[in-house]
Amino acid sequence: MTHETTVDDILNLSDSALVQFLQKARNPMGNFDGLKIQGWENASPAKKELLGEKLRTAVKQVTAAPLDIEELAARLTAAAAAMDTPSRPSRGRSLTLSPEPRIIEDFESACYHELIEDGGRPPFPLSRLEEVLNDPESHHELLRPWVQDLRSRSRDDGQAISRERDRWLDFRKWQLDNRGIAADEGFPEYLEAKRRDYKAMKASELTDDPEFEDTMRRRWERERGNCQQQQDRNDRGVEIFSAYAEVAKRRLADHGFTQPLQLEEDPKRQDQWTTWVEYLEFEYWWLDRLTSSVKSLQSQHDMACKTLTAAKVLKGTEREEDLVTTEAEQRRKTEANEATLALCLAEEASTLVQQATNTRKRYKASRGAQKLGAAKELIDVTRRNEAIGEFMRKTEKYRAVQASEQRQLYKVQWVLQQVSEIKAAQILPPREEKPKLTEGGKRMRQGDDGALPRSNVKRRKEKHGEEDTAGALLGSEAAPVTKQRSARIRGTSTADAVPIPARTSATSRQRQSRRTAAAPSRERLKSLRPRDAGGRVKPLGRPEST
Template structure:
């Protein structure tokens, strides 16, 4: 097995990620071994998370492919690179391997990207963010492996977050922590909007603090210096190639203008680069921050004030009165008092306010159904009177078939195009009809069903949203007694502690149940299970 030559250039993972396509191919060619393989020295790759390891492996494979296109010799084998990156990121107990392109090298098959594991990692992150933000998870994190293994067994638990509640749980319907986190973030935004709270600068300051902390934990000063030097080298290379010059002086006015333009573009796009000043760093973070806030509002689909009865014209006191009217209308008669400072509210009050927010969506969907009902009835009567329907065929059957085929089409599981899906509804059992009559019958049936579909799609969409919202509201209402029980348990522990009992009990310093108690239901196992990102299993402590 050929060892790495001493001339191999050692780069950091940031250098590799920053390469252009041309630079990547050139780097791979410079580090090609005599046997056709590649000897790569990459600093810091063993500390990368799983998703970044996958990305690095794909980049190296692309570079190797480009290098092989130019120099056809012994085919490169970077499967071992990918396998090793994944092995290290998953903390598997294996011995270091050399990257070899030798045909005699015995290797295991290249592991496929495990999208399910990636999704689990994203769910864990979403769960923790949801709990930290004061929200409640659909189920305890300790059950996640079981839910992922057999989601249909937990159908009732997952139901409030299903796009099509009437159908079986699919693989992509399992990731409910991320969905609930998104809803909770929008609710928090709604809270501030209805109190005229503008804490954007405070949020931005906290965002900067988080980014700085993460940067300090993931980046060494010496590595930054090396990366900055190589980043400037790449800019010189790009400048020479663009301007067709042989030598570049760092003080050349043309080169300085080129670098300044690169920085301007990076700031505009929210892209960080090595060696940026603190002011430039904050400008980039501002772009990231603004994009996140804008995308969150766009994800709602409508301005949030449209959910208010007065479209947001009333002040906070009117918002409180509206919330009480809405909840009483839906049969929720508990006494509560919202605070102009939402951070001073206890968990139950905040949850009741969240209930009002979701009832606001329910009322909106209900208004849409009522508004579209008369048009729907008329369109269905026209279709029913046409004589093209089969005996006993109902509007619900036609609508459900349409929804099911549309769902399959959006997820890539339908064998039909959109026109073919409509035609499929029209041609069912047409083989029983004589050929000449079948064409005219099928065409007329298809035309009428297409018209019915176009004119009633908004109705079916609103009705399905109303159904889904009803499932979500039932879950929210079920959480009210659970929150009360947790609060009572916490109060009892505080009281015992005040009298000198249960000194070892966990008591939060902020006057509310601890994260563990808020995150797991009372039925959860006593031993909390933590699933670490990048591992293949769980560790219980």
């Protein structure tokens, strides 16, 4: 059956409607051979790029097989190439971009700076970008919130910064939607961001396309529609900010987040912590939506599990997670090929035995039993693979939604960590000022008011012999000392000078007591001075008469 449509029809479809259309266009083998898109060869590069992105997103929801996406892209590209003359290659742009590693690094770097400027928090420092891009496997835990498929590994997993940037833009649109802000507000920033994206990926021809802005506006409107909040039944359709704020608080409380939250009608007036708590509520909303989808598909999944168990084709302790891996699927294909080959060999051997006239009957019977055993093995393998394949098809959507739920849970945990770090940074006490050091590197003692003691100033002045050293070190406190000393040097009266305040600190008194205790008494000094013949103390500095 052929399913025909046009480029514009697909672009006008909502995401859910496009998924339903692709489900109908998909044949029993899981391919899209019956899908024909008219107008592809005449579409502008910007439309082709938008169409490709929209189709890839929808196909991922229809099937988890990545080859089908490439096949669809190849079919559309081939259709465009068929319209060109054989003498020249097609100038149509492929739906899947394969930028060089340097281009990817530049693009991720641009997204990093855009995140920082808009209040986002990149998942890792820019200095680690190259190592993450080169070896995403070693950074799997760091990248888990941003990988596209947790069930497999990809070289693209390292492009986490751009994915977080896209998610942050979705949140910013969410903020506008739930405040009733005009639809066009925020589009200029969105358009400029897309221009930077394509230029960073060396795709400037897309930005130069006359239809680029119109195409980006349609994408903007579609993404805004996807990001609109679907409230609880009683609140659905309510776009009043006060109602949104109450629903946000209730959702946060349902998930155990009870810290006070005061959202602003103008999101630009919010501090960083409030904005990130609102971002947390945004991610909680997606988690609730995915959890609800998993629950709605649970009964269908359980029924498929019972049917598979009743078929008795599982080996030993095989579980569902053992069947859905790429390795398990490849192993089943290998078993089927080996069983088919064994049967072919048995049939060939049986034919040769039948043609031999002098072969004993016992040998003929042995070859017949071998052929029968190979046929039975092939039947068992085929029956097992068909039962598992049927189970995989019936539970495919359940597994995809469950994987999205798990990835969303990692994302919520990451946002929670960011909220905690922002809160901790806001309540940290101010750093204490380091004590001042002397020129020799020793600490200078300070009084209760933060001023340096005058004893240090005195030693500094004695060391350098400069009159204004104290003023330079102590500022206004040293002014009285300098002023009085300057008056004495000039020979003027010190009556007008500011008197030196008396030292009253405990430290000064203790030093004075130690000097007094250590000094010899006046009488003791007199007893040590020389005396004359009459026993009188000789005056100092007077030479003896000869």
